[in-house]
Amino acid sequence: MKKSWHPIFPISLWILVGGGWLSGCSLLAPKVYKPTSPQIEQLAIDTMMTQKAQQLFYQQEPRIEPKKTFHKLCRKASHNTEKTILLGCFISDGYEGSIIIQSVTDPRLDGMMEMVAAHEMLHAAYQQLSNEERSQLASKLKRAAKRVKDEHLLAVLKEYESGDQDLYVNELHSHLGTSLGDLGDPELEEYYRQYFRDRKQVVAFSDRSRRVLAKIESQVDQLEPELNSLEINLKAEKDYIQRAEDDLKTYYRDLERMKTNLTRLKQQAEASLSRGDDSLVNDFEQARSRFNSEVGEFNGQIQQLQDRIQQFNQQYDAYSQKVNFYNELAATNRSILSSIKLAPSEKVKPVAP
Incomplete structure (x- = not known):
């Protein structure tokens, strides 16, 4: 288990001067840590860190x-980068620590660096807690974790819960402190006030930074089953139209044969009539009536098929628009993720021990 680190200050020395005991030097004030850059200072200010938290952060x-x-510097951090996006890390040897934050420049992810800064500062704070303090916090944090509704955060916490329990509580300490608006515990809220003057501001940064990706993921999740259903229906309709066209082609060939037979019967009736025999005229009239009826039926089926094809084309256009929108969402998602997540070709190769 990593040791808690507490700063050790010089002890005052008392010396005898002129026959009396005087203080040779007073107890030195704690070291004041300075921000490493204006941007780091702004992160501390924007996340409403208290003076104590700012000093811990700068330390x-x-x-x-x-x-x-x-990613090269944080490759040894205990994160599953296949399932989560690594944006910050706190590395400590038990005595000294360092916080590294990934630069996020995409304006659509506004608030993410602020959330990460607050999150990693809380890891540094947990590092300095005694075992007794960690134990007291553990039960409170685990109760508060039951109030989490965000599916992404639930998945992340579940991943940690199955592993080392001190690491799990450590992650609860940072995740809940920066992402859960209502902890459901006044004592826990009071605990976090030593680090944030207004914790809701930090939660707002967390919500804002996740909102873009969450919205895209939600739209994609809704569209995907809808597109699958449309695709199945369109395929079935296309198959039906193809069968109907084949049937009409067969029907048309039958009509052509009927027309040929009708023409032949007409010629026979006319020849017979010229000889004074009208017996075939009635047969011809009946055959012509049947032919005209079949032609009417054929034309009706043609019209129905044309109407169905028109409906199919309209449905296909709507489907194509949804596909385009889905692809645009996917492209936007890839664009955002590519700015903060390593592509397979960018993976940092492990360094040989």
């Missing part, structure tokens, strides 16, 4: 690094 010498450098 870890936080820095902001571009994607590739960040």
Whole structure:
């Protein structure tokens, strides 16, 4: 287990001067840590960190690094980067720590760096807690975790819950403190006030940073089954239209044969009539009536098929628009993720021990 680290200050020395005991030097004030950059200072200000939290944050010498450098430095952090997006890490040897934040420049992810800064600062805070303090917090944090509704956060916490329990509580300490608006515990809210003057501001950053991706994912999740259903229906309709066209072609060939037979019967009736025999005239009239009836039926089926094809084309256009929208969402999602997540070709190769 990692040791808690507490700063050790020099002890005052008392010396005898002129026959009396005087203080040779007073107890030195705690070291004041300075932000490593104006951007780091702004992150501390924007997340409403208290003076105590700011000093704790600055003590870890936080820095902001571009994607590739960040992942190289944080590759040993205990995160499953296949299932989560790594945006910050707190690395500690038990005595000294450092916070590294990935640079996020996509304006659509506004608020993400602020959320990460607050999250990693809370990891540094947990590092300094005693075992007794961690134990007291554990039950409160686990109760508060039951109030989480966000599916993404639930999945992340579930992943940690199955592993080392101190790491799980450590992650609860950071995730709940920055992402859960209502902890359901006044004592827990009071605990976090030592780190944030207004914790709701931090939660707002967390909500804002996840909103874009959550909206896209929600739309994609809704569209995907709808597109699958439309695709199945369109395929079935296309197959029906193809069969109907084949049947009409057969029907048309039958009508052509009927027309040929009718023409022949007409010629026979006319020849017979010229000889004074009208017996075939009635046969011809009946055959012509049947032919005209079949032609009417054929034309009716043609019209029905044309109406169905028109409806199919309208449905296909609507389907195509949804497909285009789905692809646009996917492209937007890829664009956002590519700015913060390593592509397979960018994966940092492990360094040999």
